[in-house]
Amino acid sequence: MTLSRLVASFTDMPYDAQTARTIEKRWQKYWKESQTFRVGIDEEREKLYILDMFPYPSGTGLHVGHPKGYITTDVLSRYKRMRGFNVLHTMGWDAFGLPAEQYAIETGTHPRDTTRANIETYRRQLVALGLSYDWSREIDTTDPSYVRWTQWIFQKLYERGLAYEEEVPVNWCPVLGTVLANEEVIDGKSERGGHPVIRQPMRQWMLKITDYADRLLDDLDDLDWPESIKKMQRDWIGRSEGARIRFEVSNTDLFIDVFTTRPDTLFGATYMVLAPDHELVEQITTKKYLQAVANYSEVASRKSERVRIADTSEKTGTFTGAFVTNPATGQEIPVWIADYVLSGYGTGAIMAVPAHDDRDYAFAKAYDLPIVEVVSGGDTANAAFVGNGRSINSGFLNTLETDAAKSSMINWLEKNDFGEGTVSYKLRDWLFARQRYWGEPFPLLHLVDGTIKLVPETELPVLLPELDDYKPSGNFETPLSRAKEWITTTDSETGQPARRDANTMPQWAGSCWYFLRYCDPNNDEDLISREAERYWMPVDLYVGGAEHAVLHLLYARFWHKVLYDLEIVHTKEPFQKLLNPGMILGRSYRYYDDNVNDEKRQNVSRYSPSQVEIEVERAIHSETRQEVKARYLRSDQIEHDVEGFPIHPEFPDIRLEEVTEKMSKSRGNVVSPDEIIERFGADSMRLYELFMGPLEKGAPWSTDGIPGCFRFLQRAHRLMVDENGMIPELSQGPGTNEQERLTARMVSGVTSDLERLQPNTAISKLMVWLRDINKNSPLPEEGASAFARLLSPFAPHLAEEIWRTLGNESSVALSSWPTIDEALLTSETIRMAVQVNGKRRDEIEVSATASETDIRKRALMTEGVVRYLGKGEPSRVIIVPGRLVNIVL
RNA sequence: GCCCGGGUGGCGAAAUCGGUAAACGCGGGAGACUUAAAAUCUCCUGGCUUCGGCCGUGCGGGUUCGAGUCCCGCCCCGGGCACCA
Numbered sequence: 001m002t003l004s005r006l007v008a009s010f011t012d013m014p015y016d017a018q019t020a021r022t023i024e025k026r027w028q029k030y031w032k033e034s035q036t037f038r039v040g041i042d043e044e045r046e047k048l049y050i051l052d053m054f055p056y057p058s059g060t061g062l063h064v065g066h067p068k069g070y071i072t073t074d075v076l077s078r079y080k081r082m083r084g085f086n087v088l089h090t091m092g093w094d095a096f097g098l099p100a101e102q103y104a105i106e107t108g109t110h111p112r113d114t115t116r117a118n119i120e121t122y123r124r125q126l127v128a129l130g131l132s133y134d135w136s137r138e139i140d141t142t143d144p145s146y147v148r149w150t151q152w153i154f155q156k157l158y159e160r161g162l163a164y165e166e167e168v169p170v171n172w173c174p175v176l177g178t179v180l181a182n183e184e185v186i187d188g189k190s191e192r193g194g195h196p197v198i199r200q201p202m203r204q205w206m207l208k209i210t211d212y213a214d215r216l217l218d219d220l221d222d223l224d225w226p227e228s229i230k231k232m233q234r235d236w237i238g239r240s241e242g243a244r245i246r247f248e249v250s251n252t253d254l255f256i257d258v259f260t261t262r263p264d265t266l267f268g269a270t271y272m273v274l275a276p277d278h279e280l281v282e283q284i285t286t287k288k289y290l291q292a293v294a295n296y297s298e299v300a301s302r303k304s305e306r307v308r309i310a311d312t313s314e315k316t317g318t319f320t321g322a323f324v325t326n327p328a329t330g331q332e333i334p335v336w337i338a339d340y341v342l343s344g345y346g347t348g349a350i351m352a353v354p355a356h357d358d359r360d361y362a363f364a365k366a367y368d369l370p371i372v373e374v375v376s377g378g379d380t381a382n383a384a385f386v387g388n389g390r391s392i393n394s395g396f397l398n399t400l401e402t403d404a405a406k407s408s409m410i411n412w413l414e415k416n417d418f419g420e421g422t423v424s425y426k427l428r429d430w431l432f433a434r435q436r437y438w439g440e441p442f443p444l445l446h447l448v449d450g451t452i453k454l455v456p457e458t459e460l461p462v463l464l465p466e467l468d469d470y471k472p473s474g475n476f477e478t479p480l481s482r483a484k485e486w487i488t489t490t491d492s493e494t495g496q497p498a499r500r501d502a503n504t505m506p507q508w509a510g511s512c513w514y515f516l517r518y519c520d521p522n523n524d525e526d527l528i529s530r531e532a533e534r535y536w537m538p539v540d541l542y543v544g545g546a547e548h549a550v551l552h553l554l555y556a557r558f559w560h561k562v563l564y565d566l567e568i569v570h571t572k573e574p575f576q577k578l579l580n581p582g583m584i585l586g587r588s589y590r591y592y593d594d595n596v597n598d599e600k601r602q603n604v605s606r607y608s609p610s611q612v613e614i615e616v617e618r619a620i621h622s623e624t625r626q627e628v629k630a631r632y633l634r635s636d637q638i639e640h641d642v643e644g645f646p647i648h649p650e651f652p653d654i655r656l657e658e659v660t661e662k663m664s665k666s667r668g669n670v671v672s673p674d675e676i677i678e679r680f681g682a683d684s685m686r687l688y689e690l691f692m693g694p695l696e697k698g699a700p701w702s703t704d705g706i707p708g709c710f711r712f713l714q715r716a717h718r719l720m721v722d723e724n725g726m727i728p729e730l731s732q733g734p735g736t737n738e739q740e741r742l743t744a745r746m747v748s749g750v751t752s753d754l755e756r757l758q759p760n761t762a763i764s765k766l767m768v769w770l771r772d773i774n775k776n777s778p779l780p781e782e783g784a785s786a787f788a789r790l791l792s793p794f795a796p797h798l799a800e801e802i803w804r805t806l807g808n809e810s811s812v813a814l815s816s817w818p819t820i821d822e823a824l825l826t827s828e829t830i831r832m833a834v835q836v837n838g839k840r841r842d843e844i845e846v847s848a849t850a851s852e853t854d855i856r857k858r859a860l861m862t863e864g865v866v867r868y869l870g871k872g873e874p875s876r877v878i879i880v881p882g883r884l885v886n887i888v889l
Numbered sequence: 890g891c892c893c894g895g896g897u898g899g900c901g902a903a904a905u906c907g908g909u910a911a912a913c914g915c916g917g918g919a920g921a922c923u924u925a926a927a928a929u930c931u932c933c934u935g936g937c938u939u940c941g942g943c944c945g946u947g948c949g950g951g952u953u954c955g956a957g958u959c960c961c962g963c964c965c966c967g968g969g970c971a972c973c974a
Contacts, residue, residue, distance in 0.1 A: 014928095228893050232969060235892080240973075260974060273974095315972085338972095345973045352974090359972055426973055546968080691914070693902060697895090698967085705901060708914045718929095752905080761903065764913035771913095833909040838955040840909050867941095878954055880908050888954045 015717035015798075020681025024797040028127055036811050037089070037132045041535045045086040049536050050077045051515055051575075053544025053552075054092045054139070056507070057118035058099055062125045063663045063670045064689070064701055065584035069543045071686050072581065072695050072759060074131045076541065078793035079754050081132075082817040088536050089132060090518040092139030093119050097507050101438040104470040111438040111470075115142060125673055129682050130796050132813065137521045141510030142438075146517065148461035149527040150509050151443035153559065155454050156566055158444070162208040165452075168431060172200035172476065179435035179478065200476060205433040205442065205503060209558045213237050213425045215572075216557055224577040226696075232549045238426025243410050245351060245419035247272060247324035249284055250332055256280060256324060259346030259424050262356065263413065264405035266328040267394035268374035269351035270364070272335045273317065275343035276300040284335060286321030293320055293337060300339040315340050315363040326351075327418040328395065328409075338363060346424050355380040375402065430555065432506060437470060437479035439504030445491055446499040453491060453498070462500070478502045511552055512559040515539055515574060528568070538571040543695075546580035553578075579757070582698030584689075586669025589638050589646050589656035592619055592628040606631075606648070609657035632659075634668045660700045671701050683795035684710040690759040690794060712763075713798055715770055716791065719779060720805050727805065728779060735773075735780025742772055743783040744824035750790045751817070759794065766791060781806070786818040833884040834859045836868045844885070852879050859885040 031037060050073050055066065077089040093115075100111035100118070119140065126133070139146060157163045171180040175195035179202075209216075217237050220230045242261035249256060256272065274281055276297040285293045296318040317338025326333050340359055341350050354364035354371040361384035364371050371380060374394045378385020388402035396412065397405045413419040433442075441462045443455045455462055465486035470479060481487060481502035491498045513527070520532035553575070560574040592607045612628055613620050619628050638646045638656060648654035663670045676685045687709040692699060721727060734740040746769040753762035766787070773783055785806055792799035792812045803812035826848060832855065834842040842864030846855055856877050859865060865887055876888040 226894095228969080231893065235970065238973065242974080258974080262974080340972045340974095342973065350974045357974070359974080362972095424973080549969080691901085697902095699901075702901080702915095705915055712914085714929095756905075758905095760901095761913080764903080767913055831909090835909080835955075838908095838953090843909080876954060878908090880955095883908055884955090886908080886954055 015714045017679055017681055019717075020683060020713070020798075021677070023801050024128070024130060024677075024682050027797045027800045028130060030800070031132070031811070031813070032127075032135075034811065035136070036813055037134050038136055039086055039088055039134050041532060042086050043535070045084065047088065047536055048077075048080050048085040048541075049088045049515075049519075049539045050080070050541045051089075051518075051539045051543070052091065053542070053548065054094050054511070054514060055122065056094045056097050056099075057115065057122040059103065059114070059118055060665050060670060061118075061121045062673055063586075064673050064676060064685075065586075065663050067126075067129055067673060067685075068584055068689050068695070069545075069579075069581035070126065070131055071129065071689050072757075073541065073543050074129075074686075075690065075759050075793040076754070076757070078132055078796065078813060079817070081813065082789065082792070082815060084816070088137075088518065089134060090137045090139070091126060091131070091133045091135070092137075092514060092518070093122070093141065094507065094511050094514070095119065095140050095142040096439045096504075096510060098436065098438070101436055101470065104438070108470070110466075112142070115438075128677055129673065129686065132796070137518050139514055139517055139521060141514065144461050144463055145524075146510070147440050147463070149517065150440050150505070150513070151455075151460050151462060152457065152527060153513060153563070154440075154505070154509070155443055155457070157207060157559075157562060158452075158454060160562065160565075162211065162562065163432070164206055164208065165203055166206050167201050168204045168206070169199035170202045170204070170435060171197045173197045202435065202476070204431055205501075207430040207432045207558075209430045209555075210425060210427055212558050212561055213239065213427050215561055216427075216554065219557075219561075219572050223573060223575070225575075226546075226578065226580060229546065229549045229553070229578065229580070233554055236427060236550045236554065239423060240425075241421070241423050243406075243413060243419055244347070244422045245327065245413060246417075247327065247351070249280075249335075250323040250325060252284070254280060254283060256284075256335075256349050257347045257419075258349045258351045259422070260351055260353075262353065262406070263409040263419075263421075264391060264394075264397060264400075264402055265353040265356050265374050266326065266351065266409060267391075267397065268353040268355050268372045269326050269328075269333065270354060270370045270372055271333045271352045272324050273338045273341045273350050273352050273360075273363070274320075274335065275341045275348040276337045276339055277343045278337070278341075278348045281320065281337055284320055284322040289319060289321035292318050296337060315359065315366050317363065317367065319367075327413070327416070334369075336363075336367070344428065345426065354384065356384055356386055358384045358386060360384070430558075432509075433503035434506050435478035435502075436504055437464065437467065439506065440509055441480070441504055442501035444501060445489070446501065447491065448497055456493065459492065464504075478504075480504065508552060508555045512556045513563070515542075515556075516563075516569065533569055537569060538573060539575045541577045541579065542575040543579045543581060545583070549580075579695060581695050582693075583662060584698060585660045585700045586663035586667065586671065587635050587658060587660050587700055588632045588667045588669035589635065590659050591631055591633075591648060591654050591656055592621075593631055594621070594626055594628050596627050596629045598629075606651055606654050608653075608655045610655065632667045632669070637668075663701075676703070676706070680706050680710045681713075681797075683713055683798050687713065687763060687794055691763050693760055695757065695759075709763075712767055712770065713795055716787075716795075716802065717798060719770065719774070719784070719787075720802050728774075730781045730784060731778045732781055734782045736777050739773060739777060739780050739783055741824050741827070742769055743780075743786050744820040745769075746790065747786055747818045747820045748822075748825055754793070763794060766794070788812055789815055789818055830882055832859075832882070834862050834865060835884055835886040836865055837889055838886060840884075841865060841868065848882075855879055855885060859887065 052070050052073050073089065077087045081087045095115045100114040103109060103114050104111045154163065173180050173195050180197060217234060217239055220233060223230065240261050242259055243263035245258050245260060245263065245266065247256050247258065281293065315338060317336045320335045320337060322335040323332040324335055340363065341348065352360040352363065354360040354369065355373045356375055372393060373380040374392060375385060375389040376392050377387055377389030391397040391400050391405045397408055400408055410421040441464055443460055443462045445453045445455060447453055465483035467479060467483060487500050487502060489498055489500055490496065516528045519536040520528045523529055556574055560569060561572065563569045564572055590609055592609065592612045593604050595601065595604045607621060607628060611622055613622050619630060621628050633656065637649060639649045646656040646658060648656060661667060661669065673685060684706055688706045691709055692705065734743065746765050749765035750762045753765065769787060773779060788799050788802040788806060789812060796813065799812050828848055829845050830848050831843055831845050833840050834844055842862035844858045844862060846858060856879065869887065869889065874887045874889060878886040
């Protein structure tokens with residue numbers, strides 16, 4: 001290679017933001033044109049599937065928090081690629097969703113257009129970060145060729161009896177005239193506008209995820225996931241073993257089932273409690289108590305979640321007038337209703353054993369109901385005893401320990417037809433329908449006779465109709481139900497009239513299987529080929545927000561297990577290893593005003609946070625007791641007073657409160673990667689997000705550290721080109737022995753840090769090398785080559801530039817990871833700390849091969865030791881090879 | 890209330906198996922270069938100190954020759970769940 005050619009590739013000097021952007025665009029173009037990151041099945045090479053949770057492309061674009069995970073997986077993908085793995089690393093769009101539809105309602109823009117534009121923005125931003133995705137495998141969940149397979153999977157679920165219809169309440173907002181998703185309802189009010197929301201029953205599709213509860217629970221054990229996430233899933237599934245017990249209602253032919261985990265305490269069941277909305281309440285309540293029960297139910301249904309949760313210690317309820325027979329004692333016990341019993345769990349009814357359950361105890365005390373001790377070991381005069389012990393006052397169970405008593409009771413119940421052992425779950429079936437437009441239509445027809453027929457596979461996908469108006473009709477209708485010509489259709493096979501389903505699938509549907517499609521994105525015959533599935537699956541590393549701990553990850557696991565049963569996938573679980581990046585938070589400044597309903601008016605009063613008190617759900621002005629609303633300013637909008645407090649720029653009397661929260665448009669605390677790239681370039685941004693700290697740890701966003709990373713890249717650049725645009729002279733080979741060792745330490749350190757998923761410390765090792773490598777001798781060529789390759793996962797654009805300058809023709813991304821001679825890591829002499837009684841007092845330098853006797857002798861001679869030891873003898877000398885000597889007096 | 894994380898310099902952090910606490914970076918200080926500034930480079934930077942040392946990883950105990958790391962009891966912060974029978 002000639003000098004002039006080298007210099008020519010470095011026309012951009014010095015390395016400033018402008019240069020960085022020029023270099024970055026050049027290599028992004030090169031990667032795209034050369035298809036550097038395109039992969040395919042290669043049985044000769046070991047595969048690795050590294051996956052990011054794909055984003056919902058919102059109108060705001062990416063903020064600096066999103067890329068933390070993307071950058072980390074990109075570093076790993078690039079590293080593993082250089083280690084010879086065939087790495088599948090892809091990106092796509094979870095593009096159905098509410099904001100685009102809401103925007104359509106407000107502006108009339110078709111959600112498809114909004115979505116398309118947002119995707120463009122996201123893709124541009126991700127490309128600008130230099131992420132090494134195989135873009136030829138990009139996925140969009142709203143694409144008809146994708147929707148087709150989402151609908152196909154739904155049909156499989158239906159065929160297997162896992163999808164059924166049920167009348168379930170939805171969130172209906174009368175003011176907005178629309179149905180809202182759960183996530184759009186906050187404290188019983190609509191997220192937008194704060195209008196009241198009522199529960200309105202509607203026919204809904206449900207998926208029988210509960211059929212898979214046990215498998216979803218058991219298979220967690222083998223996954224390499226954070227324990228906290230596994231725990232959350234276990235709790236969500238909430239399996240508990242117990243018994244179902246049947247109680248006969250006196251003077252009727254009705255029975256009430258209860259679920260209990262403590263069948264051994266049946267002899268102590270002194271009353272029964274039904275949830276206020278239990279289906280039998282009306283039938284069993286006696287005339288005398290009808291009014292009281294109706295009143296209580298009414299009050300209970302109006303209590304907000306928050307209020308109910310706030311005082312769980314105070315138990316309320318009312319007697320129904322009915323009695324049931326305790327099958328064990330044969331005695332009649334009263335039936336009450338109380339809101340401490342939830343209709344959604346178990347059977348919505350309990351047998352109350354006040355002596356051995358805290359809640360029943362509190363209730364019994366409040367209403368003076370009998371408390372009968374049936375398990376010894378506690379003091380039931382003062383509190384419920386919930387632990388295990390020996391049964392007493394329990395007929396045939398007496399003297400048995402809790403576990404034995406449980407099984408004995410279950411046997412007895414089953415033998416006498418009073419109930420049976422059973423398992424209960426907190427997990428409910430998955431409400432799978434949404435009354436929205438922008439989602440997958442259900443691929444089925446409602447026939448005139450009330451039966452349901454699946455749309456033939458050859459006619460998939462069922463596409464959304466075009467609507468000219470997205471505004472809600474206000475009449476308990478879904479948007480699709482207004483597309484009359486679409487809803488009304490005929491069965492193509494029989495010609496008989498049919499109706500399409502007016503619901504759409506929830507946003508979760510598309511994300512349940514997208515990782516499969518990446519493996520084989522253009523397959524028209526199958527959702528994934530057997531070959532691609534066998535080769536690429538499972539996902540080896542899945543990185544994404546912990547906020548998806550339960551829903552997305554549980555739903556995707558459920559679908560995967562169904563596909564496993566259909567023999568479409570060969571692994572029981574889709575995601576082998578999971579990591580959650582910590583959240584990057586934004587900073588904003590808060591004050592309040594009295595314009596609670598966001599009216600357009602002039603005379604608005606503004607208040608400092610110090611003048612405002614926060615009550616349960618509302619902010620109140622301390623003096624006027626008037627409700628006020630929080631307002632936010634961005635950090636670039638505020639000013640400071642003479643004492644340094646943040647103040648409102650227009651109203652200097654208003655002192656602002658600094659708040660650090662999740663980045664969101666409404667808080668005005670969003671920082672875009674575009675700004676950072678503009679000022680420092682993508683390589684600096686990548687480096688900084690990695691260098692900030694470990695992946696799992698969140699932190700408030702601050703740009704303070706970026707210049708340090710930027711300067712590091714400047715030094716790296718200057719290593720190869722001096723201020724005059726000249727290449728400094730390189731020494732051939734590895735350089736001096738010292739330099740060779742320095743390079744070896746860098747290679748070894750960066751490699752092991754990457755294996756431990758710690759890019760932050762890997763970067764510091766690159767910094768050390770760069771700081772010291774040409775202090776005393778010219779830069780050695782082999783060192784520079786290793787550095788370029790080690791740098792490339794972190795700052796890929798600059799690394800390509802350096803790599804090219806070193807005379808290489810192909811991409812550094814496709815080069816091989818440097819290896820070293822391990823012997824270079826050990827040195828001839830070692831420094832050892834010398835401690836006296838565990839405190840460091842001196843230091844010795846000994847030969848690496850020195851014997852313990854020698855080390856001991858040297859240590860005892862040091863000044864630091866002599867000072868403490870005097871002429872005496874140590875009682876003990878501990879030598880930790882290569883580390884320290886501890887002399888115990 | 891219960892269950893998980895976490896608490897280390899002015900700041901972001903590091904310390905891999907119980908073995909020299911604070912690597913690397915930011916910020917700060919001093920100096921070199923410069924007419925000057927910026928940039929760059931070099932050095933210093935946990936606290937106290939009578940210059941011998943002493944103290945120091947949220948607090949209090951313990952185990953150990955030796956504890957940021959292990960054990961017991963607390964405090965604070967973040968997240969999750971929340972009457973689940």
